[in-house]
Amino acid sequence: MKVNTKFLNNLVSEISTDQMMEHLQEFSRWKKLAGTTEEAQSLNYIRGVLNSYGLKTTLLYHDAFISLPEAAHLDFNGKRFKAITHSMALPTSEAGLTRKIIDLGSASQETFDATDVRDQIVLIDGMATPEMAKRCRHAGAVGQIHISPHEYLHEMCLSPVWGNPDSETVKNLPTSSAVTISDEDGKIIREQLTITPALPATIHAKVDTGWRKTPILIADLEAKNALKDAPYILFSGHHDTWYEGVMDNGSANATMMEVTRCMAKNRNAMKRHLRLCFWSGHSQGRYSGSTWFADQYWHELERNCAVHVNVDSTGGEGNTLLSTAPAATELSELAQDVIKRHSGQEHDGIRMARNSDQSFWGIGIPSLFGILSCQPAETVGVRNALGWWWHTPYDKIERINPALLLRDTQIYANALGYLVSDPYLPLNIAAQVADLLSNLAEIQLPSECSLSLTALHAEVEELHKEMIVFQEKRLDSPEAYLKRDRTLMLVSRQLVPLDYTYGDQHRHDPALPLPKWPSLETLRNLADETGGSDALRLRQGLAIRSSNRLLSNVRNARALITR
Ligand SMILES: [Zn+2]
Numbered sequence: 001m002k003v004n005t006k007f008l009n010n011l012v013s014e015i016s017t018d019q020m021m022e023h024l025q026e027f028s029r030w031k032k033l034a035g036t037t038e039e040a041q042s043l044n045y046i047r048g049v050l051n052s053y054g055l056k057t058t059l060l061y062h063d064a065f066i067s068l069p070e071a072a073h074l075d076f077n078g079k080r081f082k083a084i085t086h087s088m089a090l091p092t093s094e095a096g097l098t099r100k101i102i103d104l105g106s107a108s109q110e111t112f113d114a115t116d117v118r119d120q121i122v123l124i125d126g127m128a129t130p131e132m133a134k135r136c137r138h139a140g141a142v143g144q145i146h147i148s149p150h151e152y153l154h155e156m157c158l159s160p161v162w163g164n165p166d167s168e169t170v171k172n173l174p175t176s177s178a179v180t181i182s183d184e185d186g187k188i189i190r191e192q193l194t195i196t197p198a199l200p201a202t203i204h205a206k207v208d209t210g211w212r213k214t215p216i217l218i219a220d221l222e223a224k225n226a227l228k229d230a231p232y233i234l235f236s237g238h239h240d241t242w243y244e245g246v247m248d249n250g251s252a253n254a255t256m257m258e259v260t261r262c263m264a265k266n267r268n269a270m271k272r273h274l275r276l277c278f279w280s281g282h283s284q285g286r287y288s289g290s291t292w293f294a295d296q297y298w299h300e301l302e303r304n305c306a307v308h309v310n311v312d313s314t315g316g317e318g319n320t321l322l323s324t325a326p327a328a329t330e331l332s333e334l335a336q337d338v339i340k341r342h343s344g345q346e347h348d349g350i351r352m353a354r355n356s357d358q359s360f361w362g363i364g365i366p367s368l369f370g371i372l373s374c375q376p377a378e379t380v381g382v383r384n385a386l387g388w389w390w391h392t393p394y395d396k397i398e399r400i401n402p403a404l405l406l407r408d409t410q411i412y413a414n415a416l417g418y419l420v421s422d423p424y425l426p427l428n429i430a431a432q433v434a435d436l437l438s439n440l441a442e443i444q445l446p447s448e449c450s451l452s453l454t455a456l457h458a459e460v461e462e463l464h465k466e467m468i469v470f471q472e473k474r475l476d477s478p479e480a481y482l483k484r485d486r487t488l489m490l491v492s493r494q495l496v497p498l499d500y501t502y503g504d505q506h507r508h509d510p511a512l513p514l515p516k517w518p519s520l521e522t523l524r525n526l527a528d529e530t531g532g533s534d535a536l537r538l539r540q541g542l543a544i545r546s547s548n549r550l551l552s553n554v555r556n557a558r559a560l561i562t563r
Contacts, residue, residue, distance in 0.1 A: 003424075007269035008417045012410050014262040017402045020254040020315075020409065023049070027250030028397050032241040034066045034284045035212035039240055043217050046239070046278060049257055053264045055219040055276075062296070064214040064281045064288040065164045069155065070206035072179050074145065076101075077192055077199055083179035085205035086128045087157035087284045089144075090177045096202040097121070097143050097177050103193055107132060117141040121201055123189065125149075130160035130286075130511050133174040143203050144178035147186030154180065154391040155242040157284060162508035163291025163359065172510065177203050214240075214280035216289050221260060223270030223420065227482050231306040231489060232273035233419045234365070235259070235412075236290065236357060238282030238312070243393045245283075248386065251400055252311040253278065255409040259416055270420045271481070272306060279357055290357035291508055298506075301363050306489055307331065307419055307427070308367045310356045311412060315405025316387050317398075319373035321345075322411070326352045328499070330432040330492070331368045338414040342407055352500065354514040362505035364493030366427060368415065372408050423481045427488050430467040432495060436460055439517045443524055448532045451544050453523070459554045463561075467491075470561045490560050494553040503549070522546040 026045050030038040047057050072085035075096065085091075099121045104111050107124040112135045121143030124132055128146045136144055148154065158174045159165075165173055181189075193199060217239070223230060237252040244250070256276055263274060281288030294301065313319075322345045327335035329351070336347040352358055356370030374385040389395045418426050437460050445451060475481055497505040498519040515521055522542040529536040 003418065003422045004269045007266050007421050008414065010266050011262050011417045012413050014265065015258055015406060015409050015413055017406045019261065020251070020258050020405055021402060023254040023257055024246055024250055024397050024400060027253065028244050028246050031243055032239060032245060033068055034064065034240040034280045035214045039280060040215060043215055043239055043278060046253060046257065047217055047219075050219040050260065050276070053261050055221050055260065055264065058218045060216045060218065061213045062216070062292050063164070063211050064285045064292065065210070066212050066214065066281060066285045066288070067157070067159075067207055067209035068284055070208055072203075072205040074179050074181060075202040075204070076189055081181050081185045081189075083181050084153045084155065085207055086155070086178045086180070087207070088133070088159035088174050088209065088286070089205060089207055090175065091207040091209075092177050092203055092205050096204040098200050098202040099143055100198040101145065101189070101193060101201050102198070103190060107135065109135060112139050121145060121203065123147070123186075123193070125186075127154055128156040128158055128178050128180055130158055131513070133158040133176065133178070134160050134172070134512065137175045142176050144176050145189070145201065145203070146178065146180040148180055148182055150388060151182045151184065152388050152392050152394070153182065155283070156180070156391065157286050159286045160510045160512050162287060162511050164285070164288050177205050179203055179205060214285065214289060216280065216293055217278040219260070219276040221264055221267065221274040221276075223273045224268045226271055226273065227478055229482060229486070230272050231304050231485055232275045233416060234275050234277060234305050234308045234360075235416060236277040236279060236308065236310050238280070238289070238357060239278040240280045240283050242283055242391045243395055245395050246397045247316045247395050247399050248313040248390055251315045251405055252313055254405070255311050255314045255412055258409055259413045262413060263416070263420070271423060272420045272485070274416065274420055275305075282357055286511055287357050287359055290359040294359040294363065298363060301360060301365065302493065305360070305363075305365050306425060306485060308360050308365045309412070309416060309419070310358070310367065310370045312356055312371045313386050313390070314372060314408035314412075315400050315402070316373065317401045317404070318375055318387060319404060321374045321376045322372065323348045324350050324374060325372045326350050326370055327368050328352055328366045328432070328496070329435045330366050330427045330429050333428050333431065334415055334418060334426045335368060338411050338418075341414065342411045351516055354509065354511060359508060361496055361500035362508065364496040364505070366492050366496055369412075372411060373404065423475070425485045425488055427492070428471065429488060429491055429495065430464060430471055432499065433460060433464045433467050436495075436498070436517060437464060439520055443520065443527050445523070445527050446530055446536065449526060449536060449540055451526070451540060451547060453547060456547055456551050456554070459551060459558065463554055463558050466558060466561055487560055491557045494557040494560070498550060498553055503546070519546055519550060
């Protein structure tokens with residue numbers, strides 16, 4: 001059996017720009033901060049629309065640690081500067097936080113290491129990121145002034161803690177107050193500091209942080225003719241926003257709704273179900289919604305979710321670059337195919353990054369996309385390169401280009417169309433295993449250490465060969481296709497946690513940059529050591545445990561496909 005091209009063509013050609021622009025008019029009405037009434041009203045609108053398409057919808061509420069920035073300004077050298085504060089930053093007292101300013105420029109780790117910033121305010125070029133909050137916490141700085149790359153001030157969440165804090169991760173929450181000012185104001189302050197170094201500044205910032213109830217909307221589109229045990233494809237995007245957030249993430253929500261409308265009309269051709277999740281707590285809770293959902297429904301997701309597709313900020317004006325859309329290696333052929341078809345661009349094969357509600361890697365679910373379209377590289381970039389209006393009050397309907405929204409939504413429709421209808425679930429796990437092989441080959445352990453990777457290499461090579469044979473096998477019955485789906489899912493449960501987590505799959509790694517195949521990181525660290533040093537011996541302990549874990553998972557994967 002081949003892929004149903006009629007279904008795919010219908011699905012893609014029925015996507016309507018008018019329908020999506022109508023949704024965006026609705027989303028323009030509400031500021032959807034996590035846990036607020038306006039967020040609930042907007043979500044209610046989505047629920048009504050999805051019910052009218054024949055989906056079964058469920059609204060959940062759960063406890064979330066949410067931080068809403070309020071009024072802020074900065075006083076310096078007798079002048080008041082316009083500023084915003086940030087989600088998860090500490091609020092200041094009424095009198096403000098007054099300390100000397102230390103200018104760290106772009107604030108690399110080396111600069112932090114070389115400078116005593118304890119109990120001071122640091123001045124930093126660029127946006128307020130979790131990485132900078134972490135460096136400030138370690139270095140003991142109590143205040144952060146971030147200089148925006150331009151006149152616009154971008155809302156940010158500072159916490160590196162993925163999801164709600166728990167009794168172990170609560171210590172990693174930010175411990176400083178923070179503001180962002182414009183590039184012009186940054187220049188004024190910096191010039192004054194070169195004349196009179198270590199002048200004090202006063203940060204005034206109100207931040208409303210605490211536990212509140214936030215919603216998750218789930219909507220299920222059942223495949224009409226699927227076998228009883230058919231898995232589902234998770235299609236998710238955040239619904240909470242900064243300001244009205246018509247692009248981020250209104251347009252993506254419109255994409256979700258429109259793909260679903262067209263799929264519901266053609267559901268007879270679906271072999272797998274579609275589940276939509278609209279998260280809260282993305283913008284002001286560091287992915288608290290998706291993380292809670294992953295923990296709460298772990299076993300159900302492990303058993304039935306075949307792939308997670310995420311969507312963020314579709315159709316932004318000038319967002320013409322698609323080649324950097326992230327995809328897991330096993331899904332990058334699919335990404336390449338659908339991106340090329342609708343834009344003519346080649347996909348770079350770029351990996352998923354640690355953002356965009358990617359809370360399901362520990363479970364072992366392969367993931368596709370997040371931010372699909374960006375500003376071209378030559379545009380002066382901000383974080384994520386989504387346009388100067390991103391995370392500002394200017395994220396309005398005027399910033400949406402209907403033609404680009406249609407293009408992006410057709411790409412999603414096409415990718416999801418394959419995922420729900422292709423009798424052969426389009427996961428190229430052999431490519432993922434080849435990627436593991438090449439990453440392993442880069443690691444040369446020092447001759448002094450007692451650990452050898454020979455057995456692991458051999459097992460991964462065998463898995464690669466067996467995976468190719470498995471994927472090329474042609475089948476002839478719905479039961480055989482379903483069995484193939486189920487086997488690939490079980491193999492993913494073994495490999496995705498190696499590809500995208502450091503170790504414990506039941507924890508969530510922090511919202512900080514993640515190396516490729518983080519499970520190899522302790523082996524890479526060991527490879528950096530030379531001689532029979534104590535440092536080598538210390539690193540050996542962690543490395544041998546990682547290699548044991550890798551070998552076990554690879555052997556489990558082999559047993560699954562050769563059974
Ligand atoms: Zn977003």
